[in-house]
Amino acid sequence: xxxxxxxxxxxxxxxxxxxxxxxxxxxxxxxxxxxxxxxxxxxxxxxxxxxxxxxxxxxxxxxxxxxxxxxxxxxxxxxxxxxxxxxxxxxxxxxxxxxxxxxxxxxxxxxxxxxxxxxxxxxxxxxxxxxxxxxxxxxxxxxxxxxxxxxxxxxxxxxxxxxxxxxxxxxxxxxxxxxxxxxxxxxxxxxxxxxxxxxxxxxxxxxxxxxxxxxxxxxxxxxxxxxxxxxxxxxxxxxxxxxxxxxxxxxxxxxxxxxxxxxxxxxxxxxxxxxxxxxxxxxxxxxxxxxxxxxxxxxxxxxxxxxxxxxxxxxxxxxxxxxxxxxxxxxxxxxxxxxxxxxxxxxxxxxxxxxxxxxxxxxxxxxxxxxxxxxxxxxxx
Ligand code: FNR
Numbered sequence: 001x002x003x004x005x006x007x008x009x010x011x012x013x014x015x016x017x018x019x020x021x022x023x024x025x026x027x028x029x030x031x032x033x034x035x036x037x038x039x040x041x042x043x044x045x046x047x048x049x050x051x052x053x054x055x056x057x058x059x060x061x062x063x064x065x066x067x068x069x070x071x072x073x074x075x076x077x078x079x080x081x082x083x084x085x086x087x088x089x090x091x092x093x094x095x096x097x098x099x100x101x102x103x104x105x106x107x108x109x110x111x112x113x114x115x116x117x118x119x120x121x122x123x124x125x126x127x128x129x130x131x132x133x134x135x136x137x138x139x140x141x142x143x144x145x146x147x148x149x150x151x152x153x154x155x156x157x158x159x160x161x162x163x164x165x166x167x168x169x170x171x172x173x174x175x176x177x178x179x180x181x182x183x184x185x186x187x188x189x190x191x192x193x194x195x196x197x198x199x200x201x202x203x204x205x206x207x208x209x210x211x212x213x214x215x216x217x218x219x220x221x222x223x224x225x226x227x228x229x230x231x232x233x234x235x236x237x238x239x240x241x242x243x244x245x246x247x248x249x250x251x252x253x254x255x256x257x258x259x260x261x262x263x264x265x266x267x268x269x270x271x272x273x274x275x276x277x278x279x280x281x282x283x284x285x286x287x288x289x290x291x292x293x294x295x296x297x298x299x300x301x302x303x304x305x306x307x308x309x310x311x312x313x314x315x316x317x318x319x320x321x322x323x324x325x326x327x328x329x330x331x332x333x334x335x336x337x338x339x340x341x342x343x344x345x346x347x348x349x350x351x352x353x354x355x356x357x358x359x360x361x362x363x364x365x366x367x368x369x370x371x372x373x374x375x376x377x378x379x380x381x
Contacts, residue, residue, distance in 0.1 A: 003346070005314070006350060009346060019186050021084055023168070023169040024166055025084065027281070028281050038277070041311070042311045048365055051366075055363040058368060058369075060359070065272065068100075069102065072326070072327065074102040074103070074307075075096045075347075077106035079223075081109060081339060083110060084340040087119075090119045092335055094344050096351070104330070105208075108223075110207060112208050113207070113208055122149060125151055129153075130231060131230055144249075148249075149250070153251060155253055158232075159233055160228060172223065240268040250271040253272070254276055256296065266303045271304065273300070275309075276289055289311065290310070309332060313334065315354045315357025318358050319358060319361040320377075334354075335347050337350075365377045
């Protein structure tokens with residue numbers, strides 16, 4: 001099958017990846033209500049078709065945090081991407097950089113920040129706060145030394161949401177002989193992945209936090225349990241002072257859904273926020289990102305760069321988010337699926353698809369510049 005749309009990359013990833021990784025990428029928490037809402041609420045928004053308005057010139061570029069993006073899209077941090085494609089974070093970063101877009105490296109990426117910076121370009125760096133502050137300080141120093149321009153501090157994962165698909169697939173909680181056999185069978189029935197990723201990639205370590213894992217004398221054999229033990233849930237807004245002391249550049253707070261929290265982001269002096277529910281992977285039952293966006297953008301859009309992620313599956317969705325107040329959107333699963341489907345080349349094609357879809361949406365809504373996108377692009381009755 002040749003992939004045309006983002007959902008086609010999902011289907012290809014489903015065929016090519018071991019089941020445990022496909023389900024890990026694809027799934028959400030609990031009943032996956034919020035995951036479904038993210039996608040559905042975007043689908044339900046109607047664009048407003050306009051005609052005969054000289055659409056010969058289109059400007060898709062946006063300026064944000066000292067950078068020019070070739071379109072208002074970035075690659076969201078996705079943990080363990082090196083399991084979905086060989087040195088997956090490097091491949092994704094190369095594709096994003098060539099497309100003129102930011103790639104945000106997860107704290108729990110397989111490739112370290114040094115490897116991504118050396119082989120592709122310095123990524124935006126996503127921070128999860130581990131309890132060991134000495135380790136975190138050193139990690140922020142590593143990100144700074146690698147040249148990362150922006151810190152994205154994810155605040156909606158003090159504890160991992162229960163992901164039932166991971167239990168069913170055996171990704172978490174399975175142990176003993178049956179667990180080992182299940183995992184081995186999953187790998188053996190996907191020989192392309194075994195050869196491409198497992199045999200060649202040393203994918204089983206997490207480059208940025210390997211030291212923290214090793215200090216415990218074990219590897220990450222049960223990822224979510226490791227998170228539960230090591231992530232710091234005592235963090236408060238006051239800890240932003242600590243982050244600021246250890247990071248000179250722009251800070252973006254990721255995982256805000258509430259207007260009062262958005263105002264706190266302004267108060268603590270961060271430069272941006274990502275309206276996000278972690279792709280429906282954390283607290284199931286919360287509202288979709290797109291439905292939370294307008295009131296947050298209205299409240300703090302003049303003071304902060306407001307980004308959003310969650311459920312963006314096309315360039316049409318990107319324009320809807322811009323119309324409701326986002327400066328740019330991030331995509332998570334779309335690039336993880338494309339990586340699993342066909343590596344860097346597939347991510348490049350997927351980004352090309354988003355770009356041409358965005359162009360069509362702009363032309364047929366009469367929007368010449370993404371910087372001017374507003375609610376007049378939508379049919380809101
Ligand atoms: C994520 N997300 C995420 N966020 C983060 O800040 N750090 C991380 O390590 C991860 N890891 C991760 C793994 C996987 C497999 C997924 C799907 C997501 C959340 C991610 O950055 C983003 O918020 C969502 O993916 C956005 O929703 P969509 O685009 O996947 O619908």
